[in-house]
Amino acid sequence: MQHLAEPEADPEKVRLEQVAALTDPATIRYLEQIGVREGWTCAEVGAGAGSIARWLSNRVGHFGKVHAIDIEPKYMEGVTAPNLEVRQQDITTTPLEAGTYDLVHCKILLMHLADRERVLGEFAKALKPGGYLLVEEADIRSIQRVDPPSPLLTRAATALETFFYFGGADPGYGMKLLPAFRRTGLKFLGTDCQLTAVQAGSPEMQTVALSLAKLAPMITKIGLMGRKEVEAAFDQLQQPSDTVLYTPITVAVWGQRAED
Numbered sequence: 001m002q003h004l005a006e007p008e009a010d011p012e013k014v015r016l017e018q019v020a021a022l023t024d025p026a027t028i029r030y031l032e033q034i035g036v037r038e039g040w041t042c043a044e045v046g047a048g049a050g051s052i053a054r055w056l057s058n059r060v061g062h063f064g065k066v067h068a069i070d071i072e073p074k075y076m077e078g079v080t081a082p083n084l085e086v087r088q089q090d091i092t093t094t095p096l097e098a099g100t101y102d103l104v105h106c107k108i109l110l111m112h113l114a115d116r117e118r119v120l121g122e123f124a125k126a127l128k129p130g131g132y133l134l135v136e137e138a139d140i141r142s143i144q145r146v147d148p149p150s151p152l153l154t155r156a157a158t159a160l161e162t163f164f165y166f167g168g169a170d171p172g173y174g175m176k177l178l179p180a181f182r183r184t185g186l187k188f189l190g191t192d193c194q195l196t197a198v199q200a201g202s203p204e205m206q207t208v209a210l211s212l213a214k215l216a217p218m219i220t221k222i223g224l225m226g227r228k229e230v231e232a233a234f235d236q237l238q239q240p241s242d243t244v245l246y247t248p249i250t251v252a253v254w255g256q257r258a259e260d
């Protein structure tokens, strides 16, 4: 069992891969619905461990191109293909090139950025005429729902949410995405959301546990929870039991730039 004092090697890569494993099936459904096809030029922004960039690179083929963009691209080591270019880029200071992409996709990115509405507008401008934008953002408030009720886990969920606010992120941005997307002026095509119920002690619960482990030092430092309390919450997530909680809700919205 993983313990706060003994983190696994590279837990951030494991965490990114587990977030992707939970959320990629829905992302791929949306990409299929949009109709991504051979020859497209795509930007995967905030690409994380690169699983969707890899999927896109397989889909667009030899004549297509994928730009996998991340401020910290080291977790994409090993994600390589002739049509895939990994770019280290801070999307808040270096925008995507205007009028360039058939598809721009991001997942769980904008909620972390202070200037998220401007960046969303730049994604819309980066589309070619007829190009598609797919944005997926989380609402982490769903993790407060625990059954059977656990004041400790609810307190940990509240601490995570408060920490996000303090750090300039918007933990409920998923719910704001739809009106923000409409303000871009793109043609709205669809929206959906997904979440998973995860049980204490299951491999899926590791994703929630790793997120808590990542933020635990900051949460205790600013006094949102004591270290012992965080460790008790961590144990409750990892010990097999009937305790179930929801993952963050991921809200997806997609749309299209008008043809010229």
Ligand SMILES: C[S@@+](CC[C@H](N)C(=O)[O-])C[C@H]1O[C@@H](n2cnc3c(N)ncnc32)[C@H](O)[C@@H]1O
Binding pocket: 016, 019, 020, 023, 045, 046, 047, 048, 049, 069, 070, 071, 072, 089, 090, 091, 092, 106, 107, 108, 109, 112, 113
């Ligand atoms: C929560 S992870 C999500 C990763 C991936 N989209 C997924 O859903 O599996 C957010 C990613 O965005 C990247 N990121 C954060 N701020 C960024 C910025 N300003 N420019 C580019 N990438 C950024 C992080 O390094 C991280 O890989």
